[in-house]
Amino acid sequence: MADFNQVYPISRGSAPLMTAFLGFFLFHETLPITGLLGILFIILGIILISRSRKIAEFNLHKDALFFALLTALFTASYTLSDGNGSRVGETPFAYILWLFFLNGIAMYLLAWLRYRQHLKTKIKSYWKPAFFGGVMQLVSYGIVIWAMSHASIVLVAALRETSVLFAMILSVYLLKEQFNRKQLLACLVILAGIVAIKMG
Template identity: 35%
Template structure:
C-alpha cells in the first residue's frame, strides 16, 4: 500500500491540512468555503468537457457523494466556528477511519489484516488524543466535529464504491461529483445575499484569492484520494489520509501560533507509527 500510491496519499494529507488551515485562518469561513467551492466547481466544469463519462453504475454514487459533500462543507464551517484548528480538525479526521473501515466491511465485505487494523486504531486514537489533550471540549463543539467526521466517513465509503464502478474514470468521477459544489454559492447567496459574497473584493481581495487557491488545493487533495480508492482498502486509504492532522498541528503551530504541548507531539508520533503499520 505504501508504495507510490501511499506516497501520493501522504501528499494529499499535506494538501488537505493546508486548505483546512486556509479555511480556519479566514475570519468569515462560510464565505471562504463558498469561494473555495466556486474554484472547485469551475475547474470541474472544465474537466468534464475533456473526459469521458463515468460508467452508468457510478452515477448514483456521484450524486450521493456530491450532496453529502455539501453537508460536509456546512458542518466543517460550523465546527471551525466552535473550535480552533488543532482541536476541531483532529476530532473530525480522527473519528472517520474507523467508521470508514466499518462501512467498507458492511457494504463491500472489505477486510484488512491485523497489522493494518492496528495502524488504523493507532492513527484514530492518536488523532483524537491530539484533539482532547489538555482542553475543555464543549458538548456543542464536540458534536459539530464528530458530525463532520461522520460525513467524511459517509462520502469516503460512497466514493470508494462509486469510483470502482466508474470503469476506470477516476478523474471524470471526481469532476462530476465536484460539480455539486456550485450549490455552495447558491446556498450562500440565498442566506446572506450576493453583496456579502463580493464585499471583500475591494477592501481585502487577498481573502478571496487565498480562498480560490485553497479550493484548487482541495480538489487536488481529494482527487488523489479518489484515485487511490480504486485499488486500496478504504479504511487504509482513509487512515493514511488522516495523518494530515499531524501536518495540521504543524501548520497551526507555525502559521496560526497555536500552542502544541509535549503530549500532543507524542500523540503525533503515535499517528506516525500507525501510518508505518499500514506499510507492511
C-alpha cells in the first residue's frame, strides 16, 4: 500500500500537531510562539531524517494516508489522556502504576484467549527478556507521563519524537550505517526545535 519511510513520518509528525489542536480545544492548553515554532522544527527534522535516502517517487495511496493519520489521532488521544490522568491524582506515580497494571491484565487476557494452548510454555521460555522489556517500558513511558504532569503536554509530546534522532545516532555507531549531509541538517533542525521550546 505504501512504503514505511512514507507513512512513518506522517504518523509521527502529525501526532504532535493533533495533540496541540485537541489540547487547545479540549483542555484550553496554549503554547507560546517559540513553543509552536519548536514543534514545527522537530516535525520538519523527523521528516528530513525519514527522507534522507533516495527512495522511489512519493506516491502515497489514500488508504495509507488515512491509516497514517488515524494512527496519529490515536497517539494524540492517549497522550492527552495520560497527560491529564497524571494530573488528576495527588501523584503521577499512582496513575503510572495503575495504568501499567491494568494494561498488563488486559494484555494477558487477550493472549490467553488467542494463544491459551501455548501461553504457559512461552511464558516459561521468555519471561526474563519479557520482564526486562516490561521494566524498560514502564520506566521510559513513566518518565513521559511524569513530565506531562509538570509541563505542557504538547511540548512533552513533541520532545518525545526526538527519539528518532537518538535512534539515528545509535544506528550510525552501533550498526555502522552511513551519515549524510541531509541527516546532519535534520539533526540541526531538531536541535533548533528543542532550543526554541526551551526558550519558550
